Amino acid sequence: MQRKINTGATIQDIAVKAGVSKSTVSLVLQQSPKIKAQTTARVMAAASALGYVYNQGAANLRQRRSNTIGMIINDLTNPFIVELLVSVEHALAKAGYTTFMSHTAEDLDMQARVLQSMRQNNVAGLIMSPALDTPKEIPATIRSWGIPLVLLMRPLGGSGIDTVGVDNRAGFKVATEHLVERGHKRVAFAGMRPGYTVAHDRSSGYRAAMAGHGLPVDDSWMIDVPITLAGGREAVRRIFAMKHRPTAVVCYNDLVAFGVLHELDKMGKRAGKHLAVIGCDNVAASEHTNPPLTTLSAGADLIGSLASEVLLSRLRESSMDTPGVQHFEPMRLIVRESSGPPRQRRV
Amino acid sequence: MQRKINTGATIQDIAVKAGVSKSTVSLVLQQSPKIKAQTTARVMAAASALGYVYNQGAANLRQRRSNTIGMIINDLTNPFIVELLVSVEHALAKAGYTTFMSHTAEDLDMQARVLQSMRQNNVAGLIMSPALDTPKEIPATIRSWGIPLVLLMRPLGGSGIDTVGVDNRAGFKVATEHLVERGHKRVAFAGMRPGYTVAHDRSSGYRAAMAGHGLPVDDSWMIDVPITLAGGREAVRRIFAMKHRPTAVVCYNDLVAFGVLHELDKMGKRAGKHLAVIGCDNVAASEHTNPPLTTLSAGADLIGSLASEVLLSRLRESSMDTPGVQHFEPMRLIVRESSGPPRQRRV
DNA sequence: CTGAAAGCGCTTACAG
DNA sequence: CTGAAAGCGCTTACAG
Incomplete structure (x- = not known):
């Protein structure tokens, strides 16, 4: 913050060059209709001749507002x-x-x-x-x-x-129902974040869908992992360590889902075949994963x-x-x- | 830009409350050692009592500098x-x-x-x-x-x-040499952007490595596709349409490489097996692709x-x-x- | 239609 | 160690 800035021309300089007052210059700059066309032209010419640049900060201070x-x-x-x-x-x-x-x-x-x-x-x-x-x-x-x-x-x-x-709850309900309609009965939820509103809404949408179809939710299916790629990978490892394991997983968001996809691949398995996967956010990359990701989008x-x-x-x-x-x-x-x-x- | 901002206390208000001048308040705020400790304390107390917030914009105007x-x-x-x-x-x-x-x-x-x-x-x-x-x-x-x-x-x-x-040129030279050392003789370059400095440097690093090992570069191997996921996908389609096709591809950046990975997967092929792939940038996701991406990183x-x-x-x-x-x-x-x-x- | 004057909230020589 | 005064680049009533 050493160097001085803005050593350029001010409305005062324009005023003298155009032979008017700075009030007039200011009004011209604001495109006020009160100013005669001829004066406006003269002022504008002076301004551009001087390479004038408007000082928004000064205006903000005076106007007591901000852009x-x-x-x-x-x-x-x-x-x-x-x-x-x-x-x-x-x-x-x-x-x-x-x-x-x-x-x-x-x-x-x-x-x-x-x-x-x-x-x-x-x-x-x-x-x-x-x-x-x-x-x-x-x-x-x-x-x-x-x-x-x-x-x-x-x-x-x-x-x-x-x-x-x-609307997290409604969205996750729809996502879960989609899986159930495709025949999944054991659906997990990956990426809890207990105590947070968004996590609560998402998981409760999931629970509502399961309950609505009379499907139980095993405690182990609520997989509490970090909301990251690494978290998604961890979730897959947990799922495949279960004896009677889920066939599908609804993920907290696309990031977690990407991790799930990656770990599946590493295990030589494939999403949509060995495990159905749904994300949330529909980020640009979700269309380009292997395989492309089913996801929620607003x-x-x-x-x-x-x-x-x-x-x-x-x-x-x-x-x-x-x-x-x-x-x-x-x-x-x-x-x-x-x-x-x-x-x-x-x- | 209608509402007024900053209707709060100013240094002037602090000054009257603390019984000093605004010069003194200003110096206190700047932690000037010139001010007596006792005065400083009084001013600070007044400031916090008034809920004072420093107006950086006003200071910037006066100091002719900016933060x-x-x-x-x-x-x-x-x-x-x-x-x-x-x-x-x-x-x-x-x-x-x-x-x-x-x-x-x-x-x-x-x-x-x-x-x-x-x-x-x-x-x-x-x-x-x-x-x-x-x-x-x-x-x-x-x-x-x-x-x-x-x-x-x-x-x-x-x-x-x-x-x-x-250093794009050196980097792409190293990447290409890595492929050659692994036994690849036909290496493509995906994602030209002719006429641009970065593209020129990257491709010339690639060319230098090929030339350095006495390997020819077929014109068709310089694959001019957009620097996007879609561009990467297109590049793979072109490669697999070739009769005597490259066994490896150096990509302009990770984005293009991701597209390559995706299209390979869609074709039931796999990077590192059916086609060696290298990206550039080492973005966080490159560690989490299927398979994980070899890439250049600064x-x-x-x-x-x-x-x-x-x-x-x-x-x-x-x-x-x-x-x-x-x-x-x-x-x-x-x-x-x-x-x-x-x-x-x-x- | 245009100008003179005051002021936004600060800082900075300059006195004392 | 502290205060009075000028000024950063603008805008805005208020006159005329």
């Missing part, structure tokens, strides 16, 4: 989150906002620092996919700062906070633009008193090769 | 670039900078808009992985704005511009922190006259299963 939005992200190693980021950044840019992006890597201290920094840098609003174990009070605290906040993917306690995510593009829209309309309001919107987009099942029927008389 | 750095990214669908982003953001945050991130999706108009916006928002510096076909003058233009720039991964003409990337973490370091030291300088640094990190080959020897007497 930047903070996006706080818990895990960029998850391609789905990256797709979300791309979508949000795109939608906000279209609305004239610049996006500050910060990555917390699920670290609460980091998240606290990042929030602090965003606040000091005057973000107009915040879209946040919170780190695990984020205290429930955080959203309210952020609101108390006067900064509109949209929670992404992970609801956090209070229904008063704008939240955009997916569309990262859609979720990202919904979240942006909610935030943008919040920014257009003058008060923050309108009730929070809670939008949970339904997911649909994309059926690919990995979710084949159980092998006949072989398991 | 934000722009990162411009060409393609977030490439996991390697995401790893780079994470690394850069981390390194800059540690140095007290906030990162503006923008995605161009290889679109030149978008890139121009983004550059404009970053400039108006007073970024202190820029790290840019330029979009394809970025005009060679762009880096010089950015420098003329007084904004230090580090080019990432893609050199762009002038050697005067700080650039951090990898380490995204390392590249990202190098680029950040170059920029940070540029920011510490007062002039921009020191010569540009050109750092091309060597890559090492990570040997995994996909690069097995050719099948005996079977091809």
